[in-house]
Ligand code: GDD
């Protein structure tokens with residue numbers, strides 16, 4: 195086992211995909227503990243001192259502490275850096291240009307030398323001594339040790355009813371969307387755990403928001419899991435960074451994991467058919483239906499402007515096309531659009547999309563008239579059928595021509 199070469203220099207943050215590299219045999223440690231921080235200047239020295247005392251007693255020189263600070267305006271990273279000479283096992287990364295709890299943790303793991311990779315909050319809400327219990331189970335061969343609020347000896351100190359309700363509600367929602375991941379642990383929201391490197395090595399993680407444990411269980415290759423109870427303490431210093439956005443991120447994360455793991459993803463891969471993209475395209479199309487229907491009503495309904503059906507439909511369709519382009523470019527094909535961000539390129543995509551959709555609109559009008567005049571004299575049902583036809587056409591042709599997905603991961 196090697197000592198750490200700690201010379202007060204900051205670690206540089208890796209870039210590119212969030213993949214945990216292979217374990218290096220030459221320069222390794224037993225345990226790397228990442229402490230993600232944002233605006234934790236009052237807590238940082240405390241937590242480093244406590245963790246160092248704890249780990250120096252059980253595994254001296256076999257561990258490292260890695261603080262990953264997202265360039266906190268309060269200078270957390272600077273304070274952390276000044277502690278390095280006193281704490282030789284401490285490393286500090288000041289991350290600029292990228293933000294977020296989950297990705298901070300992975301960036302830390304990417305430079306870590308440990309065979310066991312851990313994470314703990316930097317605000318002392320996670321009781322440090324639980325680390326020893328977790329390390330113990332890891333040494334007995336568990337792949338993943340999770341500190342849980344919902345085990346014997348676990349709990350939350352003084353949460354009110356609303357907060358408990360929201361927390362449990364989020365867990366229940368997760369269980370419905372992703373049972374094979376959330377069903378494996380009693381506290382899937384825990385941000386306090388450790389995992390064997392071999393279970394996540396070479397895995398590209400792709401988390402949104404706070405819940406990195408979901409990502410580890412969902413994409414990693416995790417066998418036995420052991421949970422250890424802990425009480426989530428109240429914050430004494432600084433402020434929580436949790437706000438409503440974390441709830442949105444959480445749902446986004448669940449859906450993304452659902453689509454990229456499990457049966458649906460395997461089916462999608464084997465068929466060579468981008469199901470996730472198609473669902474997004476379909477949802478965008480659905481928003482277009484409302485726009486289309488609304489405008490059609492305003493223009494052509496006998497009780498409103500009572501314009502001719504075909505003329506109304508062309509205007510309604512064009513407005514819906516514009517709506518759909520904006521959403522598809524910002525969401526459905528965001529990964530492709532990100533690589534071509536100049537407004538000229540966007541304009542080019544819009545023109546292509548528009549032309550393809552205009553062809554779709556011709557099809558749309560044709561089908562509408564056909565259905566309305568010969569099959570079913572109800573303009574709305576006829577319109578729905580026409581839109582369905584046009585959507586299928588639009589998806590196929592735009593997939594092949596507008597947002598070409600040649601170099602997407
Ligand atoms: N680098 C970095 N970047 N760190 C961050 C960021 C960020 O964008 N946002 C938050 N952190 C750090 C905080 O400084 C703190 O050390 C830790 O992540 C947790 O953030 P809090 O804002 O204190 O979250 P919490 O107390 O509501 O929730 C925590 O505990 C839960 C229960 O275990 C989180 O860790 C949850 O993931 C966890 O489930």
Ligand code: MN
Pocket residue numbers: 315317319429434
């Ligand atoms: Mn906290």
